[in-house]
Each structure stands twice: as C-alpha cells, then as structure tokens.
Amino acid sequence: MKPFLEMISISKTFPGVKALDHVDLHLNSGEVHVLAGENGAGKSTLMKIMTGVLRADPGGEIRIEGEPVVIKNPVHARSLGISIIYQELAVVNNLTVSENVFLAREPLRPTGLIDRAKMNADTRAVLSELGVDIDPEAMVGTLSVGQRQLIEIARAISYKSKLIIMDEPTASLSHHEASTLLRMSRKLASQGVGIVFISHKLEEIFEIADRVTVLRDGRTVDTRPVSEMTSDLLVRLMVDRELDQLFGHHTSHATAEVLMSVRNLTEKRVKDEGVFVRDVDFDLHRGEVLGFFGLVGAGRTEVMEMIFGSRPHTGEISINGKPARISSPSDAIEHGLGFVTEDRQSRGLVLGMSVRENFSLTHLSDYCSxxxxxxxKETAACADYIRALGIKTPSPEQKVLNLSGGNQQKVVLAKWAARRPRILIVDEPTRGIDIGAKAEVHSLLGSMAEEGMSIIVVSSDLPEILAISDRVIVLKEGRISGELTRENATQESVMLAATG
Amino acid sequence: MRVLHQLLQLRHMREFNVLIALILMGLLISLFTPYFLTVSNLMGVSRAFSLTAIMSIGMVMVIITGGIDLSVGSAMGLAGLITALCFDAGYSQYAAVAAGLGVGLAFGLTNGLLITAIGLPPFIATLGTLSIGRGLMYMITHGVPLTPQTPESFSVLGQGYVGPVPVPVVILLVLTVIFTIIMTRTRFGRHVYATGGNESAARLSGVKVQRVKLAVYVLSSTISALAGVIAFSRYLSAEPASGFGSELEVIAAAAIGGASLAGGIGSVLGAVIGAALIGEIANGVVLLNINTYAQQAITGGVILIAVSLDVLRNRMGGRG
Structure with missing residues (x-):
C-alpha cells in the first residue's frame, strides 16, 4: 500500500508551548490508523494541521500521493479528499438528514431551486451503502447521537473523501451504536478509504486498528501494526508508566450510616419528550461510592439533575435524616451537595475565565471578608489544588479554554473538592480524557470517599463503574431496574439489569 | 526601571487599546487647533461626556451579564422630569432627588423582573420600558419643558466645580472607582462576569444568576436616573425628549471600551474611556468646524474600527 498522506517532520509552536515537535505520520489508503496519546499529547493539533485549520511551522512537509501540498483551509482540505468528523457533532438539528448531508453544496435544478428529489435519492444511496436505515427526510434533531454521527460519516463519504479523520467518535455512543460505527469504519477501509481514528478506549483500539501511532508530549513515540502491540505496551508508550501502577486496588470506605435518602423521586414534566424518570428510591451511605449505570437515555443524568435542583421534580430527599427542600442548584449546594456535570465545556466551566476564577466559583465566600x-488567599488555595491534582497549567491565571480536556476536568473536580461537599455527584467524570488522567481522577474520588465524602458516580463506561463503585444502581427507561453489591456486580449482571 | 516595567504591563490591560485611541485622537485634533488642549476646553468636554460615561458604567455591567438595557435614556429623562415635578410641587430638594432616583429603581426592578421572573429577552423587556418611559414623559409634559423654581444649592450638582473640575466629572470619577472595585474585587463582580461567561456553569456552581441579573438592571437604571437628576440640575429645565436616543451612545461607549455583547467580557474603565472618546470626537468636530451632522457618522466609524481591532487582537491571541 502506498501512503495517501505523509506528514514529515511537522512542528507547531504556540506562544510558550511546543505542541508538536518534528512529528512524522504516514497514512495509507485502505487502513484504519489509530492515533493514540494522552490529552495534550498533540493529537488535536495534528488533526487541525491535516484539515487546514492550523498551519504547521516552516520546516516540515505534507505530501498527498507523493506530491508536496500546502493545506490552506478546511475547504481546501476537503477538496484534497480529507474530511474530519469532530467529537462535537457538526450537524444542524433543525434541518433534515439530506439537507445536512448536502449542506452548502445542494444540487440545483435549472431554475436555481434545490433539487430535493435528487438530494434525497443520493442521500438514501449513501446511507444504504453504509447499511443504515435512516429516513433522508427525518429531522436530524429527532435522531439519536449515534445516528447523527452516521450522518456526518455519510456526508464525508458523499464528498468522495479519501481520508476520514474521526476524533473520538464513540465517546458519546451507546455500546450498540459504537459497534455499528466500528463496523462501518472497517467497511470503508476495505473500500480503500483511509481512516484516522482517535480513541482513548483500549478495547476499541485493538478491535479496529491496522496500525497504531502513539504521540507523547508532541512527539511520535512509535508507529507499528496492531499485531505487534499489546495493551500494556500501548499504555506504557502513551504515559510512560505501567497499567498496574496506574489503577490501584479498590478499598471501600462505606459506612452503615445513611447520609441521603431519596424516595419517590419523579420528574415534573413540562413537555412529553425524552425519558420520564419516576419512582426513584435509594439510600446513599457516608463514605460510599455509589455507581449509577444505564444505557444512553435511561435517565441517569436526569436523576442527578433532579437531586441537584436543576430539573423540576416531586418526591422526598432527606439528608442526615432531615427533609431537604431542593429547588435550585444553590439550595442543593447549601445542603452540602456538589455536581460535576457531564459536559464540562458547556456546563462545568466558564471557559473565558482563568483557572483561579473557575476554581473558586463554588466557594468564593471562603476567601471573602x-x-x-x-x-x-484565593490564589494560594488554587495553587495548592493545582499541585495536589497535578493540573498542567502555566499558572492559576491561565484561561481554562487553553487547557487540555483532562486538565479541564481536573479543574472542575478541584472546584468541587475545595468546596468540601458531603455528597459529590460526578457525571461521566472521565469522558474524553486520557488513561493517565482517568487513573488520577479515580484515585482522587477514592481519597475523597476516604475522607468521609459520599460519591455518586454516573458513567456509561461499565469497567469504570465496576472498578470504583461500592454498590451499583442500574436504571432502565427512567426507573431503577437493579441494585447490585460490589460482589454481585459483573459486566454481565449489570448489563442484564440495564437491558433485560 | 520599575516604573517603566509597570507602564509596560499596562499594555496587557483590555483598556489599553481604547486609551491609546483616546490619546491619538486628542493629538490629532491638537494638530489642527490650539484650542483643544486647554484646561477649560478639556473640562468642558469632560462635563459634556460625563453623563454618557456615568450611564455606561451601569450599561457595561448589564452587558457583561450577557444582557442589554435599551431603557437607560428613558430612565434618565423620566428621573429628571419627576425631580422637576417634585420641585414644582414644593418638595424639598432631598425629596426631589430621592424621587428621581426612585424612578430609576422602579425602572430597574421592572426590567429585572420581566427578564428574570417572566423570562423575557432583555432586548424586548427594555425596549418595552423604553417606550413606556417616553410615552409617560409626553403625557406628563404635554410636550412643554418644565422649569420649576429650585434652590441655589441644588444647581451645584450639575453646574458646580471642585477646583477646576466640574461636579458631574467628580461624580463620574467617584463612580468609576467604586464600580471598578466592585467589578474586580468583590464576589458580586465575579458573579457578574461568571453569569455572562457561562450562565449554566455559574448557576450549577451555586451562583444565584437571577439575583445577579436583577441587581445589574436595578443598578443600570438607578445610575441612569442619577444622570437624569444631574442633567436637570445643569439646565434646570426638564425637557420632554430628554435622554431620547442616548441608549445607543451608551451602548457604543461600552462596546468601544471592549465589552462583548455576548457577555463575560468588558470593564467599567473601558466603558468610561469609550464615552470619553465619543465626547472627544464630538468636541473635535465642533472645534474643527466640521459639519456637525458628520459627527454621528464619525462616531459610527470609530465604533466599527475599535471593535474590529479588538476582535482581531483576540483572534491573534487565541490558540485556535
């Protein structure tokens, strides 16, 4: 196989940071090439250079089918056959599937009006080539996240892309949707399309890759066929540490004392859409790590939002045996709750503010007279947490916007840890962050529990739930469908409760 | 050396661009006329823009929360008018001023509650109260200015001097210092920035965003009402169209001063310097005998250039 795209000795310098340092990458047609590395290793920057969003420093060279090129901008990249599917979906929800696929290059009739029939027919053709059954005239907003991702892939195919870059495409997909996507990617590769696949999920990497390139600190550490790679080796290449050292053993700090009890928690519905969460009953013990698992759409996040007062509900919540009226997040915080939200960028952080300002937002009065x-005082406390959590930032004054995903997540954890809540809810605490940061987050949650904090972990990462929870509650279609002790919780038993 | 170093640090301030523009514009005008750089002219200019500048202090706080207050001109005009009515009815000057400021409070509460309790977009809520305010002024005055008898001591507010400095300018400076401290050093200020920077992250962190919003609208209207009372004290005549259209100039001042209408970004000092720049242009137009009708066009050009430069500078500084 001859390389479709060669990146030779590519460097990229930002003010104060060398994001890429003489990186080499050769991508063949018809292969699935996994790009692995911790957050901040330079993967995103490399992607941006490939798609013309950023220009590399002088000195390197990019060749397409052997010819040197300068990729000027994303439109130019697309005309060269390079498409990207971002982690954050780039589809327009209030347009139909075919309108999205043909956005900005709609087929026209001689009259100048859009040729809707052709657009729908062509979309249907691409979708059936992918083997998926989606109506080209459906509104994208009514589709699931997984289906929307497939629309993006359909769009990339209809551009006749020769190289499709997928940036953590499975991060927000259910298990079933993820396996559909992986199957599709393999199929595209077999038709000669090159796929660059970025992922943090080891299982997935081994399932899909032909070759793996590992980046660390802006350098290419290694490129090799997946057949010559093992999990242990991959992790060691990415983080320069062993897997066993990363994830410690589980110790329970749960006590018999009930800290919070939730009874008949039911959603007050304004509109009849989405999952209807009802009759949720559970107790949370002091020092306990309680896992909440469920398939996408089972209502996990909704339950947490109700407890935290950001979603209208009925039912009783009592804390320390006393009824607690929680009708807003600030009520919840006064009752000793904290909430690390699922979506750190849109709901966890004020991106334009500094690390210090984000850190102190939950407990600013601690530093006020x-x-x-x-x-x-504020800066000193922030610096302590930056050190304790190993947040990689030049200073507390850096805008969180400029931090990598894993470090942003640590800032969110720091801002709640410093508030010292009695109960901390963490929703998808390690989504989209690398394996090293993930291990650090797990050990941080463990040490918070050790100090007597009770923690509710919501995650769609089943191995994660099993690794850190003392007890697991499973939700299905808005109700509790199972409760398992640590001893009884296995991949099979939890999945059975979630799906059966 | 240290002084030099500190001066160099100044260029990192958001207000630096507009401050440089203010100085350059001043130098430019001085090239053509010797009358610009005189104490009496500069004091006159300062007094002329002080009301816009005072109002821009309230406006920039609203803009930082991601909102907008179109009703500032009406709050200003109506406050001056009510103050005049109180004098006309024979109330003491303290009661008259209090009534004027009370108008601002009522405006602010109305705006704030429409926005927080009912959930109207700020643009619509304040557009409504802007119009109601104007209507009330015509209904009260029947289109005729009100010129009541006022005590000598009241006119100090608009006409007096502290040394060479006009009293309205002194009030402006004091308010600038107070609100700069509030916005940069207090919890309230931090919450204002956080609300505009990312409302849902702020709310989920425990910031009472509705209360923050209510507060900035009340402050904006009350500060505008104060400007209205000062304006009345200066002319001792409450005009039926007083304050009309001033909202645009006030918003322009905040925008020139680096405030982002998307929220989260801006500063009191920037807005005040922005108002000064607009005032300086107005003065230059008069001194240089340029057609005064051109003034609005020139101000518009300056807004576009200033905000474009700011946007470009941020784009270069960002890491894509």
Whole structure:
C-alpha cells in the first residue's frame, strides 16, 4: 500500500508551548490508523494541521500521493479528499438528514431551486451503502447521537473523501451504536478509504486498528501494526508508566450510616419528550461510592439533575435524616451537595475565565471578608489544588479554554473538592480524557470517599463503574431496574439489569 | 526601571487599546487647533461626556451579564422630569432627588423582573420600558419643558466645580472607582462576569444568576436616573425628549471600551474611556468646524474600527 498522506517532520509552536515537535505520520489508503496519546499529547493539533485549520511551522512537509501540498483551509482540505468528523457533532438539528448531508453544496435544478428529489435519492444511496436505515427526510434533531454521527460519516463519504479523520467518535455512543460505527469504519477501509481514528478506549483500539501511532508530549513515540502491540505496551508508550501502577486496588470506605435518602423521586414534566424518570428510591451511605449505570437515555443524568435542583421534580430527599427542600442548584449546594456535570465545556466551566476564577466559583465566600475577595488567599488555595491534582497549567491565571480536556476536568473536580461537599455527584467524570488522567481522577474520588465524602458516580463506561463503585444502581427507561453489591456486580449482571 | 516595567504591563490591560485611541485622537485634533488642549476646553468636554460615561458604567455591567438595557435614556429623562415635578410641587430638594432616583429603581426592578421572573429577552423587556418611559414623559409634559423654581444649592450638582473640575466629572470619577472595585474585587463582580461567561456553569456552581441579573438592571437604571437628576440640575429645565436616543451612545461607549455583547467580557474603565472618546470626537468636530451632522457618522466609524481591532487582537491571541 502506498501512503495517501505523509506528514514529515511537522512542528507547531504556540506562544510558550511546543505542541508538536518534528512529528512524522504516514497514512495509507485502505487502513484504519489509530492515533493514540494522552490529552495534550498533540493529537488535536495534528488533526487541525491535516484539515487546514492550523498551519504547521516552516520546516516540515505534507505530501498527498507523493506530491508536496500546502493545506490552506478546511475547504481546501476537503477538496484534497480529507474530511474530519469532530467529537462535537457538526450537524444542524433543525434541518433534515439530506439537507445536512448536502449542506452548502445542494444540487440545483435549472431554475436555481434545490433539487430535493435528487438530494434525497443520493442521500438514501449513501446511507444504504453504509447499511443504515435512516429516513433522508427525518429531522436530524429527532435522531439519536449515534445516528447523527452516521450522518456526518455519510456526508464525508458523499464528498468522495479519501481520508476520514474521526476524533473520538464513540465517546458519546451507546455500546450498540459504537459497534455499528466500528463496523462501518472497517467497511470503508476495505473500500480503500483511509481512516484516522482517535480513541482513548483500549478495547476499541485493538478491535479496529491496522496500525497504531502513539504521540507523547508532541512527539511520535512509535508507529507499528496492531499485531505487534499489546495493551500494556500501548499504555506504557502513551504515559510512560505501567497499567498496574496506574489503577490501584479498590478499598471501600462505606459506612452503615445513611447520609441521603431519596424516595419517590419523579420528574415534573413540562413537555412529553425524552425519558420520564419516576419512582426513584435509594439510600446513599457516608463514605460510599455509589455507581449509577444505564444505557444512553435511561435517565441517569436526569436523576442527578433532579437531586441537584436543576430539573423540576416531586418526591422526598432527606439528608442526615432531615427533609431537604431542593429547588435550585444553590439550595442543593447549601445542603452540602456538589455536581460535576457531564459536559464540562458547556456546563462545568466558564471557559473565558482563568483557572483561579473557575476554581473558586463554588466557594468564593471562603476567601471573602464582607464581599471583598482576598485574591492572595484565593490564589494560594488554587495553587495548592493545582499541585495536589497535578493540573498542567502555566499558572492559576491561565484561561481554562487553553487547557487540555483532562486538565479541564481536573479543574472542575478541584472546584468541587475545595468546596468540601458531603455528597459529590460526578457525571461521566472521565469522558474524553486520557488513561493517565482517568487513573488520577479515580484515585482522587477514592481519597475523597476516604475522607468521609459520599460519591455518586454516573458513567456509561461499565469497567469504570465496576472498578470504583461500592454498590451499583442500574436504571432502565427512567426507573431503577437493579441494585447490585460490589460482589454481585459483573459486566454481565449489570448489563442484564440495564437491558433485560 | 520599575516604573517603566509597570507602564509596560499596562499594555496587557483590555483598556489599553481604547486609551491609546483616546490619546491619538486628542493629538490629532491638537494638530489642527490650539484650542483643544486647554484646561477649560478639556473640562468642558469632560462635563459634556460625563453623563454618557456615568450611564455606561451601569450599561457595561448589564452587558457583561450577557444582557442589554435599551431603557437607560428613558430612565434618565423620566428621573429628571419627576425631580422637576417634585420641585414644582414644593418638595424639598432631598425629596426631589430621592424621587428621581426612585424612578430609576422602579425602572430597574421592572426590567429585572420581566427578564428574570417572566423570562423575557432583555432586548424586548427594555425596549418595552423604553417606550413606556417616553410615552409617560409626553403625557406628563404635554410636550412643554418644565422649569420649576429650585434652590441655589441644588444647581451645584450639575453646574458646580471642585477646583477646576466640574461636579458631574467628580461624580463620574467617584463612580468609576467604586464600580471598578466592585467589578474586580468583590464576589458580586465575579458573579457578574461568571453569569455572562457561562450562565449554566455559574448557576450549577451555586451562583444565584437571577439575583445577579436583577441587581445589574436595578443598578443600570438607578445610575441612569442619577444622570437624569444631574442633567436637570445643569439646565434646570426638564425637557420632554430628554435622554431620547442616548441608549445607543451608551451602548457604543461600552462596546468601544471592549465589552462583548455576548457577555463575560468588558470593564467599567473601558466603558468610561469609550464615552470619553465619543465626547472627544464630538468636541473635535465642533472645534474643527466640521459639519456637525458628520459627527454621528464619525462616531459610527470609530465604533466599527475599535471593535474590529479588538476582535482581531483576540483572534491573534487565541490558540485556535
């Protein structure tokens, strides 16, 4: 196989940071090439250079089918046959499937009006080539996240792309949707399309890759066929540490004392859409790590939002045996709750603010006398947490916007840890962050439980739930469908409760 | 050396661009006329823009939360008018001023509650109260200015001096310092920035965003009402169309000063310097005998250039 795209000695310098340092990457037609590396290793920057979003420093060279090229911008990249499917979906929800697939290059009739029939027919053809059954005239907003991702792939195919880059495409997909996507990617590769696949999920990498390239600290560490790679080796290449050292053993700190009990928690519905969460009953013990599992759409996040007062509900919540009226997040926080939200960028952080300002937002009054903020105290506390959590940032004054995903997540955890809540809810705490950061997050949650904090972990990553929970509650279609002790919780038993 | 170093640090301030523009524009005008750089002219200019600048302090706080207050001109005009009515009815000057500021409070509460309790978009809510305010002014005055008897001591507010400095300018400076401290050093200020930066992250962190929004609208209207009372004290005549259209100039001042209408970004000092720049242009137009009708067009050009430069600078600084 001859390489379709060669990137030779590519460097990229940002003010104060060398994001890429003489990276080499050869991508063949018809192969699935996995790009692995921790957050901040330079994967995103490399993608941006491939798609013309960023320009590499002078000195390197990019060749397509042997010819040197300068990729000027994303449109130019697309005309060269390079498409990208971003982690954050780039589809327009209030347009139909075919309108999305043909957005900005709609087929026209001689009159100048859109040729809707042709658009739908062509979309149907691409979708059936992919082997998926989606109506070209359906509104994209009514489709599941997984289906929307397939629309993006359909769009990339209809551009006649020779190289499709997928940036953590399965991060927000259910198990079933993810396996559909993997199957599809393999199929595309067998038709000669090159696929660059970015993923943090080891199982997935071994399932799909032909070759793997590992980036670390902006350098290419290794490229080899997947047949010559093992999990242990891959992890060691990515983080320079052993897997066993990363994930410690589980110790339970749960006590018999019930800290919070939830009874008949039911959603107050304004509109009849989405999952209807009802009759949720459970107890949370002091020092316990309680896992909440369910398939996408089972209502996990909704339950947490109700407890935290950001979603209208009926039912009783009592904390320390006393009824707690929680009708807003600030009520919840006063009752000693904290909430690390699923979506750190849109709901967890004020991206334009500094690490320090985001850190202190939950507990600013700790640093205030009257209403004046003592900035020295605030900065000192923030610096302590930056050190304790190993947040990689030049200073507390850096805008969180400029941090990598894993470090952003640590800032969210820090802002809640410093508030010292009695109960901390964490929703998808390790989504989209690398394996090293993931291990650090797990050990942080463990040490919070050790200090007597109770933790509710919501995750769609089943191995994660099993690894860190003392007890697992399973939701299905808005109700609790199972409760399993640590001893009884296995991949099979939890999955059975979630699907059976 | 240290002083030099600190001066160099200034260029990192958001307000640096607009401050440089203010100075360059001043130098440019001085090239053509010797009358610009005189104490009496500069004091006159300062007094002329002080009301816009005072109002821009309230406006920039609203804009930082991601909102907008179109009703500032009406709050200003109506406050001056009510103050005049109180004098006309024989109330003391303290009661008259309090009534004027009370108008601002009522405006602010109305705007704030429409936005937080009912959930109207700020643009619509304040467009409505803007129009109601104007209507009330015509209904009260029947289109005729009100010129009541006022005590000598009241006119100090608009006409007096502290040394060479006009009283409205002194009030502006004091408010600038107070609100700069509030916005940069207090918890409230931090919450204002967080609300505009990412409302749902702020709410989920425990910031009472509705209360923050209510507060900035009340502050904006009350500050505008104060400007209205000062304006009345200056002319001792409450005009039926006083304050009409001033909202655009006030918003322009905040925008020139680096505030982003998307929220989360902006500063009190920037807005005040922005108002100064607009005032300086107005003065230059008069001194240079340029057609005064051109003034609005020039101000518009400056807004576009200033905000474009800011946007471009941020794009270069960002990491894509």
């Amino acid at each position: 009257l209403d004046f903020v003592n900035r020295r």
